[in-house]
Ligand SMILES: Cc1cc2nc3c(=O)[nH]c(=O)nc-3n(C[C@H](O)[C@H](O)[C@H](O)COP(=O)(O)OP(=O)(O)OC[C@H]3O[C@@H](n4cnc5c(N)ncnc54)[C@H](O)[C@@H]3O)c2cc1C
Ligand code: FES
């Protein structure tokens with residue numbers, strides 16, 4: 001499996017990289033999605049610009065009430081970062097579920113969300129976190145919500161010549177409980193269904209519930225009806241079950257050789273209940 | 285494109301096509317046939333090598349991405365005729381049968397212990413998720429990692 005020939009540049013600066021991308025080159029990050037596609041000749045870029053060596057894109061830092069994660073932070077970096085584990089544990093837990101060690105050592109958060117595989121893990125957590133994505137072009141910079149960033153299968157709000165610069169997630173309030181629960185496709189590890197949950201209680205009642213879903217539909221989404229059903233509830237087993245039964249409501253569910261639409265829908269309800277229970281048990 | 289890599293402690297410079305995969309560079313250009321090609325689709329881990337201290341699948345990486353990097357293959361583990369503790373443990377615990385997966389399996393196992401000298405069985409299995417073995421049923425491999433951790437502890 002030999003890819004089609006291409007030119008390769010490892011630029012020294014972000015500006016140099018953006019200049020090349022403006023001329024039509026394609027970014028290469030960890031290569032964990034792009035190289036398999038090139039080997040199968042599903043992708044045949046003429047020119048690859050390697051972002052992995054740019055220090056300007058590789059960081060994780062806490063800034064005010066948010067954690068900023070540079071695009072080339074690897075899944076391993078996110079899984080093990082003291083800042084992410086302490087301030088945004090849902091994202092660290094999700095990163096640990098991606099693929100295998102070798103994939104996590106190379107694959108990056110920017111590459112994963114730019115690729116926007118409908119079965120990728122990060123989108124579930126980023127939807128539940130109401131994360132923001134900073135997009136940079138040679139002459140522009142803009143910030144979009146993940147709800148607007150993830151457009152459709154393998155399609156995002158990225159314009160030609162733009163790259164993801166960073167992902168911004170909130171510092172979790174103490175007392176918030178979070179959990180990511182996933183049914184993995186046994187060969188690749190991708191999510192057949194993945195549910196990310198954040199819940200916070202006040203005065204014994206659920207004040208905030210966020211549920212991000214991946215694997216089920218053409219794009220990741222927030223299960224708004226299920227979130228709403230939990231607000232003001234104590235979180236009894238019946239209340240959790242009722243809310244979980246709404247996660248796939250009015251969703252056009254995918255079907256493939258790994259799971260039929262009906263089976264996926266069933267798994268989503270079961271795993272939403274599990275994620276809600278785990279998150280509530282971790283909330284104060 | 286001209287690249288310089290440091291492989292098992294030796295420097296190499298070659299002019300390579302950007303599309304040359306690291307596994308093909310190692311096996312066909314440098315002549316290190318320890319890392320194997322099992323699946324060529326990023327799933328089996330037989331091609332695992334260490335790149336700047338991190339286990340990677342060399343079938344899913346271009347040689348040009350390794351320009352300037354330190355690479356360790358299975359050939360680089362033994363020193364002065366003495367096996368690495370993980371190789372010794374695989375031998376003692378019968379962690380290899382046909383041996384096809386073994387070069388990648390040992391590199392992934394080494395990563396587990398390098399990062400966590402005292403892993404639980406669950407952590408060992410999590411660390412080996414990227415490596416497939418058709419022979420052993422994994423139990424002896426897990427035993428080998430445990431034995432290597434124990435040997436390093438004493
Ligand atoms: C065996 C295997 C198992 C896997 N299992 C899982 C899994 O369980 N869950 C999961 O979520 N993923 C899984 N993946 C995918 C993995 O997470 C990839 O790391 C990820 O999808 C792509 O990230 P990358 O850094 O490798 O990007 P690349 O492959 O380098 O790039 C992917 C795409 O994004 C573009 N791109 C990269 N960086 C940027 C940027 N900063 N700005 C704009 N565009 C950019 C590239 O041009 C390309 O189109 C698996 C992959 C493999 C090989
Ligand atoms: S040959 Fe590289 S993962 Fe199988």
Ligand code: FES
Pocket residue numbers: 379380381382383384385386416417418419420
């Ligand atoms: S020993 Fe034969 S594949 Fe593992």
